[in-house]
Amino acid sequence: MLATGYRQLIFATHMNSWQQLLPAPTDLSLVLSDSPSQGDATLSRYRDYLGHEYPCVVIDCTNSIHVDAIAALAGTITAGGYLVLVGNHPTSAIWQRFKSAWSELQQTPQGQQPQASELPALPTPQQRTLIQELNNTAAVHIVTAPRGRGKSHVLGAAIAELSEHQPDRRVVVTAPRKANARVLLNKAPKVQFVAWDKLLKEKKADALLVIDEAAGLPLWAIQQLCNDYTPWLMATTVEGYEGCGRGFAIHFSQWASEHLANVQQHALEQPIRWPINDPLERWLQQTLLLTKAPADASRNEGLLTTQARHLPEADLHQAFELLLEAHYQSSPNDLALLLDDSSQFITLLYQEQRVIGVCWHALEGPLQDDLCKPIIQGKRRPPGNLLPQAIGYYLQQPWALKTRWCRITRIAVHPDFRRRHYASALIAEVKAWAKHNQCEALGTSFGYSPTLAKFWQHNSFTAIRTSNKRDRVSARHQHIRACWLTDTAPTNWHPLLDYAQAELQWINGTPGCSLSANPIIQQIKKAVANGYMPEAAAAFALSQG
Known part of the structure; x- marks a missing residue:
C-alpha cells in the first residue's frame, strides 16, 4: 500500500509485464481478460465482482477497451491500491484521453498536490x-x-x-x-x-x-x-x-x-474506501465526464454537426451531460463509442453560450454482399447496423441491407429549453446532413409510446416495424420509424408502410383489415417455413390469413 493511501493508475503494454510495474508484488489482484488463460474472468463478467474490495485490479484492454468495466471496478480498489490497464491503442481517442488525463494529474507541482487524509472511522x-x-x-x-x-x-x-x-x-x-x-x-x-x-x-x-x-x-x-x-x-x-x-x-x-x-x-459525499482528493477518482471523473459540466461552451448560438473527438472539452462535456441525464441507461461505453467509432456523429444546438440540445446519430449500411444472405437467413447478426439488419431480417427485405442509412441514436434537450421545438430543429438539421452525405433513409428505434410516436410522426417518420416482444429494460415494444430521403423508394416501401401500420394496430389491440395479400406477409411466412425465423418473431404475419 502506498504511504499516502492514494490509489494509482498504471498503464502496461502486455499482460506478462504488469506485475513488474507494481512497487510491491501482490497475490490479491483481480484480473479480467478475454483471453481465458490470462485472467480470473472475462470482461463481460465484471458485474460479478461489484461489492468486493481489492488492492489491485488488472483489466486487459488488449483487444477492446471495456470502459464500463473500468469505471465499475475502479470503485472496488481500496486505499493505496492500483488500477492496471493493459493495452496499446495509439489511434483510440478514449485510450489517449485516459493517458493524457493521468499524465496531467501527475504533473501537478509537488507543493500544490492535495495531501491524503486519514480514512474516517465508521460510521462517519x-x-x-x-x-x-x-x-x-x-x-x-x-x-x-x-x-x-x-x-x-x-x-x-x-x-x-x-x-x-x-x-x-x-x-x-x-x-x-x-x-x-x-x-x-x-x-x-x-x-x-x-x-x-x-x-x-x-x-x-x-x-x-x-x-x-x-x-x-x-x-x-x-x-x-x-x-x-x-x-x-x-x-x-x-x-x-x-x-x-x-x-x-x-x-x-x-x-x-x-x-x-x-x-x-x-x-453521501465523503469517501470511506479511499482518501479525499484521491487521484484515481479524479481521473475517472475527468475522463468520463462524470462531474458537472463547465458553464460556458465555445459557441454562443447555432448548430454544429461533427464527430465527438473534434469537440472542445467544454462542449463535449455539456453534450454528454445532457445525454446522461436524459437517458438513464447511458453508460461510460457510450462515450468511448462516440469518441472512437468513425461512423458516429453528434449534432449540437447552441444558445446563450451553452449546449441546449444534442442529437447522436450514426451511419449504417450498406453491408457487404457476402453478409446479406446469411443475415436474411438468420445465420449472422454482426455488431452494429441496427436498422438495416432489423428491417432486412425481421421484414425479409434484402434492399435494406444495401441501403445507406442514418440512424438517430439518442436526442436530448436541456429541461429549461424543452417544448420549444428544438428537438424538431435538431432532427431537421440531421435530415439535411444525411441527405448531404448521400444517405438514402433516416431512421430511429425506441420503446413505443403514443407520445413518442406522435413526436416522430410530426417529424415525418413513419412506422416500419414494432416488435411483439416487450423490451426488458423499458417494458415497451421496440419500435422502428424511418423516412425515405431520395426520390426513388424501394419497390416494397409502400406495402411495408401498410404492413407496419397494421402490425402496430394489432400489437395495440386494435386490429384493422386483413393484409393476407401484402407481399411483406408472404415473405415473412416464407422465412418461417424455411426455418429462417421463429414463429414468435412472426406472430403478426402468421395471424393474417
Whole structure:
C-alpha cells in the first residue's frame, strides 16, 4: 500500500509485464481478460465482482477497451491500491484521453498536490445522522452517492437497527445481483434477499422494500415493486456503472414525487474506501465526464454537426451531460463509442453560450454482399447496423441491407429549453446532413409510446416495424420509424408502410383489415417455413390469413 493511501493508475503494454510495474508484488489482484488463460474472468463478467474490495485490479484492454468495466471496478480498489490497464491503442481517442488525463494529474507541482487524509472511522458523522433519518419507515428514502461512500453500509446499518427494535417487521432486499448487495447483507445478515424478478411474482405487500444499486434495475420494475410492496430505502451509485445513476435519480425521483407519499432525498459525499482528493477518482471523473459540466461552451448560438473527438472539452462535456441525464441507461461505453467509432456523429444546438440540445446519430449500411444472405437467413447478426439488419431480417427485405442509412441514436434537450421545438430543429438539421452525405433513409428505434410516436410522426417518420416482444429494460415494444430521403423508394416501401401500420394496430389491440395479400406477409411466412425465423418473431404475419 502506498504511504499516502492514494490509489494509482498504471498503464502496461502486455499482460506478462504488469506485475513488474507494481512497487510491491501482490497475490490479491483481480484480473479480467478475454483471453481465458490470462485472467480470473472475462470482461463481460465484471458485474460479478461489484461489492468486493481489492488492492489491485488488472483489466486487459488488449483487444477492446471495456470502459464500463473500468469505471465499475475502479470503485472496488481500496486505499493505496492500483488500477492496471493493459493495452496499446495509439489511434483510440478514449485510450489517449485516459493517458493524457493521468499524465496531467501527475504533473501537478509537488507543493500544490492535495495531501491524503486519514480514512474516517465508521460510521462517519454524516452516516450516523443518515442512519437515524432512515429509521423513519413511514417515508420513502432515496439515497444517492458516488462510488466508495458507504451507502450500502448505511442501508445495512439502518436495516439492522430496525430488526433489533422491530424483530417481527418483514424487510426484503433486492438488487440487480445478489453480489451488488454484499456489503449491505454483511451488515444486516438476518435480512432476506430476493431477486427482483421473483419479487414481482410474489407480491407480498406486507414487506418493507429495500433496493440497492437501483439504477441497475429497469425503471418499470422499480415502479411496479413500489406499487406491490411498501417502499422504504432506495439507493444507487450516481456515477460509474449500471447505466447512469445520475439520470436514474432524476427520472425515478420525478416519478416517486408524483406517485409516492413522503419522499426524502439523501446524499453521501465523503469517501470511506479511499482518501479525499484521491487521484484515481479524479481521473475517472475527468475522463468520463462524470462531474458537472463547465458553464460556458465555445459557441454562443447555432448548430454544429461533427464527430465527438473534434469537440472542445467544454462542449463535449455539456453534450454528454445532457445525454446522461436524459437517458438513464447511458453508460461510460457510450462515450468511448462516440469518441472512437468513425461512423458516429453528434449534432449540437447552441444558445446563450451553452449546449441546449444534442442529437447522436450514426451511419449504417450498406453491408457487404457476402453478409446479406446469411443475415436474411438468420445465420449472422454482426455488431452494429441496427436498422438495416432489423428491417432486412425481421421484414425479409434484402434492399435494406444495401441501403445507406442514418440512424438517430439518442436526442436530448436541456429541461429549461424543452417544448420549444428544438428537438424538431435538431432532427431537421440531421435530415439535411444525411441527405448531404448521400444517405438514402433516416431512421430511429425506441420503446413505443403514443407520445413518442406522435413526436416522430410530426417529424415525418413513419412506422416500419414494432416488435411483439416487450423490451426488458423499458417494458415497451421496440419500435422502428424511418423516412425515405431520395426520390426513388424501394419497390416494397409502400406495402411495408401498410404492413407496419397494421402490425402496430394489432400489437395495440386494435386490429384493422386483413393484409393476407401484402407481399411483406408472404415473405415473412416464407422465412418461417424455411426455418429462417421463429414463429414468435412472426406472430403478426402468421395471424393474417
